[in-house]
Amino acid sequence: MPPDADSAISDDVLLARYVRGDRAAARDLTARLLPRVYGHAMRLLGDATEAEDAAQEAMLRLWRTAPDWRPGQAQISTWLYRVTANLCMDRLRKRRPLGLDQIAEPEDPAPGVVQHMQDRMRFDALQEALDALPDRQRQAVVLRHIEGLSNPEIAQVMDIGLRAVESLTARGKRALRDLLVRRRAELGYEDERTG
Amino acid sequence: MKEPDDMAKDRAVDAALDAARASPPPVPAHLMTRVLADAEAARPAVRDRSGFGVCVSELMGGWQGVGGLVAATLAGVWFGFSPPEAMPDAGALILGYENVELLTSSAELTSFGWDLDGG
Numbered sequence: 001m002p003p004d005a006d007s008a009i010s011d012d013v014l015l016a017r018y019v020r021g022d023r024a025a026a027r028d029l030t031a032r033l034l035p036r037v038y039g040h041a042m043r044l045l046g047d048a049t050e051a052e053d054a055a056q057e058a059m060l061r062l063w064r065t066a067p068d069w070r071p072g073q074a075q076i077s078t079w080l081y082r083v084t085a086n087l088c089m090d091r092l093r094k095r096r097p098l099g100l101d102q103i104a105e106p107e108d109p110a111p112g113v114v115q116h117m118q119d120r121m122r123f124d125a126l127q128e129a130l131d132a133l134p135d136r137q138r139q140a141v142v143l144r145h146i147e148g149l150s151n152p153e154i155a156q157v158m159d160i161g162l163r164a165v166e167s168l169t170a171r172g173k174r175a176l177r178d179l180l181v182r183r184r185a186e187l188g189y190e191d192e193r194t195g
Numbered sequence: 196m197k198e199p200d201d202m203a204k205d206r207a208v209d210a211a212l213d214a215a216r217a218s219p220p221p222v223p224a225h226l227m228t229r230v231l232a233d234a235e236a237a238r239p240a241v242r243d244r245s246g247f248g249v250c251v252s253e254l255m256g257g258w259q260g261v262g263g264l265v266a267a268t269l270a271g272v273w274f275g276f277s278p279p280e281a282m283p284d285a286g287a288l289i290l291g292y293e294n295v296e297l298l299t300s301s302a303e304l305t306s307f308g309w310d311l312d313g314g
Contacts, residue, residue: 056226
């Protein structure tokens with residue numbers, strides 16, 4: 001996430017300024033928090049349109065909560081991860097499994113863009129592997145290994161104990177590894193190991 | 196201890212996760228616009244300080260000035276109903292009484308003379 005212009009000001013202070021009518025504070029908070037919220041929703045849902053809707057709803061809840069927010073009661077970013085995850089889980093529960101005809105056909109590789117294609121394939125493969133994980137494992141792995149949260153922060157977001165966090169992340173990463181390893185040669189990791 | 200192949204598998208997963216962390220999905224511009232529009236719509240109402248009443252109040256010195264004015268008005272009304280004994284009767288002065296007595300209980304001196312016409 002790119003740092004905003006004045007990252008020395010805490011989220012709490014910016015939210016309080018927003019409540020007092022400061023439009024610039026809303027812009028700064030959005031620039032600071034929306035990339036995290038959208039990125040998290042994107043990783044949990046694997047669908048850009050749904051991720052946008054979930055991210056917008058999560059931010060809207062922040063604006064509505066703002067007048068009642070008590071500084072120091074929690075980190076706004078942690079609270080937002082939690083709201084985002086809950087919104088995404090609701091969407092995942094309602095989602096129907098994709099039929100074969102709904103899965104996009106892979107594009108034909110064009111000469112000269114092999115590296116780009118491989119990067120794209122790895123990106124998509126990771127997302128597909130994440131999508132294949134159980135919801136809670138996926139959430140824990142994304143928070144730990146992509147969002148970079150600490151275990152205590154994840155425990156707060158997911159409302160579970162530290163041992164449960166450790167268990168979910170360990171099992172999730174192991175499952176992720178098994179899923180990706182099956183495609184290791186296809187994704188070019190074999191070449192990197194030998195080369 | 197992990198086998199070399201396991202370490203290679205771990206490296207592959209770590210590489211994929213590191214790449215994902217290094218390149219978060221860019222936020223679409225239209226999403227940013229939608230979120231800021233929501234922020235504006237949900238912004239708590241800030242007290243409007245531009246009304247006529249507010250202008251008058253501020254001309255008179257804010258709430259302290261208005262409070263003083265109200266107190267002075269109430270004191271005037273009170274003196275009208277129940278004037279202090281040492282206060283001269285304004286009605287008597289207007290009617291031309293030479294020797295104005297200090298506040299008598301006479302109706303003619305306290306009613307601006309209106310009852311004199313009837314009597």
